Amino acid sequence: MVKICFYDTKPYDKIYFEELSKNYDFEIDYLESKLNHKTAVLSNGYDAVVAFVNDTIDSKTIDILYNNGVKMIAMRCAGYNNVDFKAAKGKIHVVRVPAYSPYAVAEHAIALLLTLNRKTHKAYIRTRDFNFSLNGLVGFDLYGKTMGVIGTGKIGKVFIDICKGFGLKVIAYDPYPDKESGIQYVDFNELCKESDIISLHCPLTKDTLHMINSKSMDKMKDGVYIINTSRGALIDTEDLLNAIKDEKIGGAALDVYEEETELFYEDMSYKIIQDDVLSRIISMPNVIVSSHQAFLTNEALHNIADTTLLNIKRFFVDNILENEVC
Structure with a gap:
């Protein structure tokens, strides 16, 4: 029997x-604690741990897991930028779920855009108080506008298909363009200059870290909308906040935040938030923040569990490594 220690468990x-x-033939123990160097000691006696994108899997954590006899870290997500691969190499195998539902994330990005533009969240609050005024609820037609998509993997392509259904003109930037896709590719600077809306669908790497910053935003149209359902650190949030205050950016919808680790997925409503940047950006009337929920559909959760368990089975039972990233 394979013993699995499951960290950061949520009811879903x-x-x-x-x-x-x-x-x-698995024995799974579910822990509410996030995985980090303080909680890694709880893995003693387990064969594998299941972790998530907001766990802190640094060298200290990996050393403790390794010394406890853990042979695999099974990430139940696509992202793995929180794993120290130099520390893991030669010690622990790391696998992930490369795709669970591109539709879930792409559809949430569109939902954020529609809400931000047509201000349905504000209308909902007003009408519950029987305030039927339309003042301040003016949006714009998506039809005919230019959507700039950064990243054309599975999620980006689904997002592009949805955008075309709205009659948006789509341009895209990707350092590895799919030349058979029919997508109109441009360089990053041109995308910034030409887009009315920019949506991020790329991984976080050393090259994409803070790719949306004061310099790139200066090249953008006045009033551009920015949507991010990928990784928080693609955007320099302080630069974004300043651009919103200067009315350079017309609106932003963020499902991710670069300093979200200790905040997102938790009920913080009874605490004083010490992160001043997040507090200020949430307070902006033209910003929507959702708590990294773009993946949260029945289909995606089923696929995440199915692939994670299959990854573990293939390694421990079949001696096959699929979806390994280290």
């Missing part, structure tokens, strides 16, 4: 993992 995780794990 457990539903799908409990149901699908019946097909395997």
Whole structure:
């Protein structure tokens, strides 16, 4: 029997993992604590740990896991920028879920855009108080506007298809363009200059870190909208805040935040938030922040659990490594 220590458990995780794990000879213990160097000691006696994108899997954490006999870190997500691969190499195998539902993330990006533009969130609050005024709720037609898409992987392509359904003109930037896709590719500077709306669908790397910053925003149209459902650190949030205050950026919809680790997925409503940048940007009337929920559909949660459990089974039972990133 393979023993698995499951970190940062949420109720929706457990539903799908409990149901699908019946097909395997696994023993899973669910912990509410995030994985970090303080909680890694709890992995003693386990064969594998299941972790998430907001866990802190640094060299200290990896050393503790390794000394405890853990052979695999199974990321139940696509992202893995929180893993110290130099520390893991030669010690622990790291696998991920490369795709769970590109539709979930792409559709959430569109939902954020529509809400930000047509201000349905504000209308909902008003009408509950029987305030039926339309003042301040003016949006714009998406039809005919230029959407700039950064990253044309599976999610980016689904997002582009949806945008075309709205009659948006789509241009895209990707350092590795799919030349057979029919997508109109431009360089990054041109995308910044020509887009009415920019949506991010790329991984976080040393090359994409803070790619949206004061310099790139200066090249953008006045009043441009920015949508981010990928990784928070693609945007320099302080620069974004300043551009919103200067009315350079017309609006922003963020499902991710670069300093989200200790905040997102938790109920912080009863605490004083010490992150002044996040507090200020949430207070802006033309900003929407959702708590990294773009993946949160029944289909995606099922696929995440299914692929994670299969990754573990293939390694421990079949001696096959699929979806390995280290």
